[in-house]
Amino acid sequence: MKTLIDIYREELEQEALTTRKMLERVPTEHFGWKPHKKSMDIKMLATHIAELPTWVTMTLKTDGLDFAANAYNPTDVKNTEELMQHFESSLKDGLSELTPDKLEHLEEVWTLRNGEEIYSASPKYAFIRTTLSQIVHHRAQLGVYLRLLNIPIPGSYGPSADETNF
Structure with missing residues (x-):
């Protein structure tokens, strides 16, 4: 039987297929x-999407994130090629932590906060799902x-309107 780690790993790999198709269309x-x-702006949004797999690593290696103590400093990608490289690096990082030995840590509480204000405190398995x-x-x-920029949208869970005759 598959473990939650196996399921999350498969899901991250599956979502990476669509994420790649979307990010590669972001024009420099x-x-x-x-x-x-x-x-x-589109660069910040795309960079955030590209880095999100590293949040799996952060969740499994820490007990939380305090925005008040950790200023957000996104990677400064210069073009679409660097954006894609950043995504592939982040994906590799996140997948590297979804290993059987991490299963025992999934019930530990992980807290997302801004100083004293707690946004969520949940088991690590729940924050990985988030x-x-x-x-x-x-x-x-x-x-x-992308739609507002008239850039064709790739399909996610089937073909998009740009890939069919709708």
């Missing part, structure tokens, strides 16, 4: 573009960005 010349003043969901969530946001 539009890195500063954003659909709204409250939105991230991380996988964040990949899908932010990838969907990226799909909207």
